Amino acid sequence: MTDSAKAWLLAARPKTLSGAAVPVMIGVALAYSDAAQYGEGTFSWVAALLCLLFAFAMQIDANFINDFFDFVNGTDDAETRLGPRRACAQGWVKLDSMKKAIALTTCIACVIGLPLVYYGGFEMVLVGMICVLFAFLYTTWFSYQGLGDLLVLVFFGLVPVCCTYYIQLHEFTWELVLASIACGLVIDALLIVNNFRDRDNDRQAGKNTIIVRLGAKAGLQLYIGVGVGAMILGGTFLLNGHLLAFVFPFIYLVLHFITYLKIKRIYQGKALNLCLGETARNIFIYGVCVSLGLLLV
Structure with a gap:
């Protein structure tokens, strides 16, 4: 299977592309x-597509970087790893x-992103350079x-959210x-x-994630907290006349809370991959909920 098409597909981690798509959406x-x-005539679907493709390319690039450096640094071990296997x-x-x-x-990400200069100005070159730089710094230092x-x-x-918007309307x-x-x-x-799943392995590898620093209990609180925090910030939609963009995400909050309860019950091990x-x-x-809420006006 070495260097096969299947191996590269697994290394690209296609399931993560939804996370790259959401901010652009x-x-x-x-x-x-x-x-x-x-x-x-103000809105450009070509620019929107380029933003999405750039996000996809950068996500795959970051996945490859993460796969490579985590193995080289000894963070990923085929025997002890709890998460999905890495190439x-x-x-x-x-x-x-x-x-x-x-x-x-x-290089592909840069080629895709370069035409965005036409829509967003030369400041998009700086944004692209920063994205590439931090794709490396995340795995090698920040994490x-x-x-x-x-x-x-x-x-x-x-x-991604602000730049996608700025490219279209040139304001914040x-x-x-x-x-x-x-x-x-x-x-x-x-x-x-x-x-949370990898906290013990990360501690041994010297990877001081926020869960390692604060502990499992705080990690659980943080998980539920980011969902609630997002909903509170979503009040801005309500204040700006986007009622549905505020209401629809409550579907997400219910699902988020159900997943939180599962994490709390499972607590550790490979079962957390679910x-x-x-x-x-x-x-x-x-x-999807936020995007539909904004569009159905």
Whole structure:
């Protein structure tokens, strides 16, 4: 199976692409909803598609980087790993091949993102460079310092939601900023349950995630807290006349709470991978609920 198509598909982690899509979905929905007040022709579906493709390319790139460096640093071990198996750790992909894949996906992301300069200005080049830089820094440094959750808020919340909106309408609003933070909180739940599951292995490997630093009990509170926090911030939709964008996500909150109860009951071991999958599903449902709520006006 070494370097086979199946191995590369597993290394790309296609299930994570929903997390990359949600911030763009929300940014697009906000921009499309607000574009009406600027007149027809303001919104560009080509730009929206480019934002989505760039997000997908960067997510795959980050997955490859994570796969490579976690194995090299000894964080991923084929014998002790509790989460889904990783390509480098399992020997499915050679290290030299992964290095080349990282270089290729980085270049592909840059090529996809470059046309966004036409829509958003040359500042998009800086945004793209920062995204690439932090894709490496997350795995190699930030995640070991307990700062991974902060990066999720920035790069799965503020950056993709705000930039997707800015590319369309060339402005920022408080509703946009609060909505982007809410999105980041929702997606951070995926990192929280992942780190909750791996807390013992991470502690041994010297990876000081926020769960390692604060403990399992605080980790459970943090998981439920990000969902509730996102709903509170979602009040901005209500204040700005987007009633459905505030109401629909309560579907997500119910599912989020049910998953929280499962995490609390299972508490440790590989069985938590079920909660990881449910959290990814909940994130996607949140994105759909908010986007539909914004568009159905």
